[in-house]
Amino acid sequence: MALTGAHDARRAGSLRPAELAHAAVMAALCAATAIIAVVVPFAAGLSLLGTVPMGLLAYRYRLRVLLAATVAGAVIAFLIAGMGGAMTVINCAYIGGLTGIVKRRGRGTPTVAVASVVAGLAFGIAMAGALAVLVRLRTLIFETMTANVTGTARILERIPGLEPFAQRMRDDFATLLSYWPLLIIASGIASITFVSLVGWWALSRVLGRLFGVPDVHKLDAPDPSEPPADPVPARLRDVRFRYPGADHDAFGPASLDVEAGEHLAITGANGSGKTTLMLMLAGRQPTAGTIDRPGGVGLGRVGGTAVVMQHPESQVLGTRVADDVVWGLPAGTHVDVDRLLDEVGLDGLAERDTGGLSGGELQRLAVAGALAREPKLLIADEVTSMVDQQGRDALISVLGGLTGRHQMSLVHITHYNDEADSADRTVDLTGNGGSADNVEMVSSAPVPEASVVAAHPAGTPLLELRGVGHEYGSGTPWASTALRDIDFVVNEGDGLLIHGLNGSGKSTLAWIMAGLQVPTTGECLLDGAPVSDQVGAVAISFQAARLQLMRGRVDLEIASSAGFDYHDHSQVVRALAMVGLDAGLGLRRIDQLSGGQMRRVVLAGLLARKPRAIILDEPLAGLDAASQRGLLSVLEDLRRNTGLTVVVISHDFSGLEGLCPRTLHLEKGVIAPAPSAASSTGGGS
Structure with a gap:
């Protein structure tokens, strides 16, 4: 019985899968930051960024999760950047761990100060003990310190009036060396306390902003004390x-x-x-x-x-x-x-x-x-x-x-x-549930026929793709071709739907058209010049709208994306009105928005920048029929009334005819005819 209880205790104390996954991810982030800080010249200040993942671990999980991440990150950094990388990870773990634990327990600066003094005292005593045993190392360190002090004193002696100060420096340093254990301990306390307070000041502000973002859709971890699982009925x-x-x-x-x-x-x-x-x-x-x-x-x-x-x-x-x-x-x-x-x-x-x-x-x-x-x-x-x-x-x-x-x-x-x-x-659940009737449900639609690529509407060419191809990992054994020989033109005010299965190259093509990726072969031109030299002129809305929203409030997000002062309320109101949102939404938190509202806020920020064209990656994903119709109506009005050029990448085709009269179908990285109805409805992806 005692053995069983001990085994259960060990099992209860071991890292759970979720803790292990978070420790691995955060260790990799910290190690990458530490390696950059050590390897890249004049980048040591970047090591402070490594305290953020460690601080999050210490705030949200047990101490042993932080220790596991520290060991893993230090080993990775040591193998790539040597002892400097490993020590950087350990320093990040100390500062992040101290800040996270103090934050989790609701304490403040006095607690950090006391903890850092204790840590500094322990570090100083450990260093003094080590130097007491390692006599040759102690002699080498002290001779180096003496040479530095002597060199500084000689420089000061050359300055008129500072000769007494230089001599006093030599004498005082010699006196301190006679009490070297106290000197080492005092230096440890001072250095650790200074680093801890600076790290607390900087990291607590970063963590404060992260903690202010409510993780409203987080799944709660199971309670170990709950009864055996039996969730239904x-x-x-x-x-x-x-x-x-x-x-x-x-x-x-x-x-x-x-x-x-x-x-x-x-x-x-x-x-x-x-x-x-x-x-x-x-x-x-x-x-x-x-x-x-x-x-x-x-x-x-x-x-x-x-x-x-x-x-x-x-x-x-x-x-x-x-x-x-x-x-x-x-x-x-x-x-x-x-x-x-x-x-x-x-x-x-x-x-x-x-x-x-x-x-x-x-x-x-x-x-x-x-x-x-x-x-x-x-x-x-x-x-x-x-x-x-x-x-x-x-x-x-x-x-x-x-x-x-x-x-x-x-x-x-x-x-x-x-x-x-x-x-x-x-x-x-519409109207608080209870109804068995489906209203405003989304219908599937057949794949639209691909337009003849040469038959684009008359008008001024805006985006021109000539022989565009792209290969990932060029020159390596892992090279993979994503696009080949892509040729088409998007004119001013055009509406183009790009369709294809997963892995067909749609996202790569979108990034090239937005100037975020340079094609391996061929060229993508905006107004006759490479679009990669005009990043921002073609806006792009990503598939996961929430990942594109970086601010905590709607007005801050729109102003940041568009590049104007959020105090200019009139511009925020105009941007919201452009996508059919009420002005009062500007003061709402991002996490209080529905999926359709998030997409419109992203669109408002992008359109307020007045781009030459906009690319929408899966704009209808996750939206109900009413939200889809509302978003499409806004986009159709903008294209019709302002001449906005729109490129849509989508698996959903129902209702897109008015926005995108042209369709381009990608298959395995090349332009191809649309699949037949029979082939488009079977098989796996």
Whole structure:
């Protein structure tokens, strides 16, 4: 019995998968910063940036997570930059760790001062003890210090009137050396205290801004004390949820049930609370009301609850497909990896590098990883919104049969009517839920026919691509061709849709057209000059709008993006009005916006810069039908009334005819005819 308890204690104290993942990422960031600070001349000041990841670890996790990251980062830095790199990582870990722990415990500068004095005293005593044993090293250090003091004194003696001061310097230094242990200890206290206070002053301000960003959609870690996992059936009664600092409920009041073994579709407009419902089903406690379950939620545990999110690249941790399937499972858990991969359509890919998978394949890998935990409840949160039509079809094929093949419930959150139709039951959250009718659902559309490239509208050529090709990793064994022989023209006021499957080269082409990437061959011209020499003239809106919003408030974001003073309220109002947003939204926090509002805020900041053209990467992803129509209406008005040139990269085609009369189809890096209806609806991505 005693042995079992000791074993459990050790297991409880070991690093959990989430802690290990965060330690690895933060160690890599700190090590990279330390290596740059040591290797690049005059870049030592950059080492202060390495304290940020270490400070975040110390603030959010246990001390042993920080220690693991420190050891890993120091080893990496030592192998590349020598002892200087390793010591830089250790210094960053000390300053970041001290700041993070003090912040976490709600203390301030006095605590840092006391802790740094203690640390300095310990460091000084350790150094004095080492020098007492290493006599030759002590002699060498003291002779070096004496030579420096003597040289400085001789320089001062050449200055009239400073001869007595120079002699006093020699005598005082000789006296201090006779009490060298006290000198070493005092120097340790002074240096450590100074570094600690400076690091605290700088890092606490950085962390203060990071902590001020509410992580409202963070999944709560499972409570070790919760009862054994048994999440379904779940009964929600008069449930409400309000995020901290918000002035209104994000969800409810609503009542609904999730039955054992059912496939339930959750639909609703943007902002109706779908993601909030997902968080509560995954363990977040409601602000009001009750959620009754037979047992615990068991998030991420075997037999508990598993969640698959909408961004494929954010949920894959293993570098090998087979490793990612079992990532985070308890030691000794038996998993038939080949069977799971075959079930999700990834048969034969167990040894593949996850970095080479398409978006649809990454999502199916995430489903396999979830199934490896044999969950009783699987939540799929808009998992098809970021993948192409083939990937979407493959995912729906996998999800549609899960409840029949496994003893589990599936909650599928979606905007697409064909996905909701495949469920046993649908709950629409529009108007606080309760309705079984789907309103404002997004319809799938066939791939539009590709336009003849030469038949572009009459007008002044704006963007010209001539023989554009691009190869990643040129001259290395890992060289990969993304584009070949791309030729087309985009005229003033044109609307162009670029379509292609994942991996076809669309994003690379978008970056080249925006001037952010220089093509390996050929040229991309804006008004007859290389677009790479005019960065900013062609604006680009990324697929994940939230990642492009860098400020905490809407008006600050728009002003920063457009380059004007945010105190000029009239410009903020004009920018918001341009994309159909109310002026009062300017004072809202970014994290309080819906997905559609975030996209419009990005668009407002970009358009306020008056670009020559704008590129929109998947502008409709994750939006309900009403939000899609609203955004498209704004873009169509801008193109019609202001002559804005628009290039859209999208997997969604419904409703884009008015904005983009031309279509260009990419296939394996070359311009090709649009796929036939038969080929565009089958297979995986």
